[in-house]
Every structure is written in structure tokens, then in C-alpha cells.
Amino acid sequence: MTADQTEFVPGDVSGRLNNVDSVESDARPAIKITHLMKRYGKRGSLTSSADVRSYVSLIRGKASGAVIALDDVNLTVREGEIFGLLGPNGAGKTTLIKILSALVTPDEGEVLVYGIDVAKKPRAVLRKLQTVLSQSTGFEMRLSGRRNLELYSALYGIPKEEARRRIDSILEFTGLAARADDVFQKYSTGLARKLLVSRALFSVPSFLVFNEPTSSLDPLSAMEFREFIRHDLVEKGGKTVFLATHNLHEAQMICDRIALIERGRIITVGTPSQVRAMVGEGVKLVFVLDNVGGSPRNDLQIDLREVAGLLDLRTEISGSDLILTISGKKEIDYNGIFKLLLGTNLRVKSVEATEPSLEEAFLSLISKGGE
Numbered sequence: 001m002t003a004d005q006t007e008f009v010p011g012d013v014s015g016r017l018n019n020v021d022s023v024e025s026d027a028r029p030a031i032k033i034t035h036l037m038k039r040y041g042k043r044g045s046l047t048s049s050a051d052v053r054s055y056v057s058l059i060r061g062k063a064s065g066a067v068i069a070l071d072d073v074n075l076t077v078r079e080g081e082i083f084g085l086l087g088p089n090g091a092g093k094t095t096l097i098k099i100l101s102a103l104v105t106p107d108e109g110e111v112l113v114y115g116i117d118v119a120k121k122p123r124a125v126l127r128k129l130q131t132v133l134s135q136s137t138g139f140e141m142r143l144s145g146r147r148n149l150e151l152y153s154a155l156y157g158i159p160k161e162e163a164r165r166r167i168d169s170i171l172e173f174t175g176l177a178a179r180a181d182d183v184f185q186k187y188s189t190g191l192a193r194k195l196l197v198s199r200a201l202f203s204v205p206s207f208l209v210f211n212e213p214t215s216s217l218d219p220l221s222a223m224e225f226r227e228f229i230r231h232d233l234v235e236k237g238g239k240t241v242f243l244a245t246h247n248l249h250e251a252q253m254i255c256d257r258i259a260l261i262e263r264g265r266i267i268t269v270g271t272p273s274q275v276r277a278m279v280g281e282g283v284k285l286v287f288v289l290d291n292v293g294g295s296p297r298n299d300l301q302i303d304l305r306e307v308a309g310l311l312d313l314r315t316e317i318s319g320s321d322l323i324l325t326i327s328g329k330k331e332i333d334y335n336g337i338f339k340l341l342l343g344t345n346l347r348v349k350s351v352e353a354t355e356p357s358l359e360e361a362f363l364s365l366i367s368k369g370g371e
Contacts, residue, residue, distance in 0.1 A: 031077035036109035071264035084255035093244040130200035190221035210243040287324040290347040
């Protein structure tokens with residue numbers, strides 16, 4: 001076995017490398033991206049000196065019509081964390097994943113995976129990093145999950161006996177052992193997603209990249225798969241996870257840190273709580289009031305708008321209930337609100353206080369372009 005190969009230990013798919021890089025990788029970030037640039041445009045064939053000059057202009061971002069997919073991106077992903085990348089369609093998430101996966105070459109900048117340059121040594125990078133897509137592509141529908149993995153072990157060139165031990169270990173780790181001999185076409189979407197992870201674990205990667213990991217999963221399956229990522233892959237398996245998602249609830253639930261990307265630029269990086277705090281340390285109070293007494297709602301709204309620290313007031317009628325939503329500064333006059341409510345015929349049935357959600361922060365920061 002050469003120095004850059006990884007020994008697979010039966011019963012252990014943790015991805016802790018048993019080679020000369022293991023000590024060094026503990027001291028380095030899992031991913032370090034510096035001044036990354038990627039542009040797209042119509043390149044055509046280079047049949048003349050003019051074509052070459054046009055191509056060079058495109059690469060340098062001077063050609064008209066050039067689309068900047070990634071614009072001076074700088075990110076560091078720490079070993080052992082779940083890092084989320086959030087952004088609207090066309091923001092650059094997929095391009096970044098393709099560069100991490102050595103499928104696309106950046107125009108400028110550097111991407112290091114455990115200290116290895118993706119552009120210079122893509123094969124070495126792919127021994128440490130694997131990408132899990134949301135689609136169950138490449139599996140034979142009439143074969144069982146185990147047979148599908150055996151097929152891929154042959155493509156990886158793994159000896160038969162070693163493949164058997166590795167498959168048994170991976171199936172046990174991913175919780176598929178009991179369904180391993182069912183044909184793939186009978187798998188639910190959640191089981192198919194786990195088989196994709198099983199396939200990715202063949203190379204014993206330290207780093208897993210997910211693109212929309214719970215898309216098309218029902219709420220229960222999505223919750224279970226998020227728990228699988230957090231508990232099994234990260235906490236139990238020692239992996240580092242990078243995921244791109246549109247699901248803000250998902251990012252808030254499982255990500256240690258997130259980055260918001262808009263038009264190819266990273267506009268903020270932090271924990272979900274830190275990102276929420278960027279839109280202000282406000283509060284939102286939701287009162288559900290019994291409206292049977294017929295209190296003068298218009299007078300109440302007029303009085304409430306005079307409460308110190310109030311920013312927004314909304315009302316909604318639901319059956320016999322009046323739903324009152326109050327948004328305000330952190331130091332809003334709570335006593336003033338309750339005094340006004342106690343002075344009416346309304347009965348408070350419930351009250352809920354919340355901080356700004358990640359969705360509100362996302363929409364606010366994206367609309368401002370990070371300013």
C-alpha cells in the first residue's frame with residue numbers, strides 16, 4: 001500500500017485516515033477556499049488569434065456577456081462540522097460543489113481539501129471527499145441494494161473478499177443491513193438516499209458533500225435523514241459535511257455554521273444564531289385572543305401603535321379568535337402591551353414570543369446584498 005492510500009478497517013467507516021496524512025489533517029481546516037473565481041460564457045472553437053484573445057478576455061472577466069458564477073469566494077470549513085451553503089437559484093451553489101468535486105476547474109483562486117489542491121491533485125482529493133447527489137442515479141433497479149454495492153466495488157477494483165467485508169460494514173453503519181437484499185426498485189426515497197451514501201463511503205472519505213440532501217423526502221423521512229447526517233455521519237462516523245440547501249429549517253436544525261451566497265458572492269458566514277442576529281435583536285409576540293366579548297379592535301390597534309419599541313402590528317381573525325402579531329425592538333414595552341389588553345373584553349388564550357427566524361434573516365440579507 002502506498003503512502004497516499006487509505007486502509008479500510010472492517011467495522012469502521014469513520015474515515016479517520018490510517019496513513020501519513022492523519023496527524024497533519026487534524027491540524028488543518030477540512031476545506032480552505034481562497035479568492036475563488038469562476039466565469040461562464042460562449043467560448044466556441046479557438047480557430048484564430050482573435051478567438052484566443054476573446055477567450056482570454058472571458059477568463060479575465062472582461063468580455064461582454066460573461067457570467068460570473070463565483071466572485072472572490074473565501075470560505076473555511078472546519079473538520080468535524082456540518083457547514084451549510086444557502087442561496088437562491090443561480091447564486092453559485094452548484095458551481096461551488098462541482099469545483100469541490102473536481103468536476104469544474106476554477107478560473108482563479110485556490111481550493112484546498114485537507115491541504116491538497118483540487119485543481120492540481122483531483123484524484124488525491126477524491127480519496128478524501130465524496131459527493132452525494134439527491135437523485136438515485138446509477139443503480140440497477142432489478143438488483144438488490146447489496147448487489148448494487150457489489151457492482152460498484154468491482155468498478156472500484158476492490159478484491160471480492162475485501163468488498164464483502166466492506167459492504168457488510170457500510171450497510172450496518174447506514175442502517176440498511178435489514179433491507180440489503182431487497183431489490184432497489186422497492187426502496188423508499190429515504191432508503192435510496194442512504195444507499196447513495198453507502199456508495200460514497202466505499203472510498204472511506206473524511207468529507208461528504210450533499211446537494212439538497214432531503215429534497216423529495218416526506219417530512220418524517222427528511223427528519224430521519226437529517227438525524228442520520230448529524231448522529232451517524234458526523235458524531236459517530238467522524239465525517240465533515242458540506243451541504244447546499246434551499247431548506248432554511250434544515251439549515252437551522254443541523255448546521256453548525258452557514259454561509260449565505262448571492263450572485264456568486266458570500267455575503268455572510270456564521271452560526272444560524274449569529275446570522276439571525278444580523279437582522280437585529282428584535283422580538284415577535286403572537287397573541288391569540290378570545291374575541292367573543294366584541295372588544296373595539298380598531299381602538300386597541302391605535303393604542304398599541306403608541307407602545308414604545310413597537311415596529312409592526314398585524315391582526316387576523318380566525319373563527320372567534322383575534323390573532324395579534326406584534327414585532328418590536330428587544331426593549332419593547334411589554335407592560336404597556338399587557339395593560340392595554342387587560343383593559344379590553346378580550347381574553348388571552350395563548351402568547352408566544354420568538355426571535356427573528358433564519359428565513360427572515362435570509363430574506364433580509366439577500367435583499368440587501370449583504371450590505
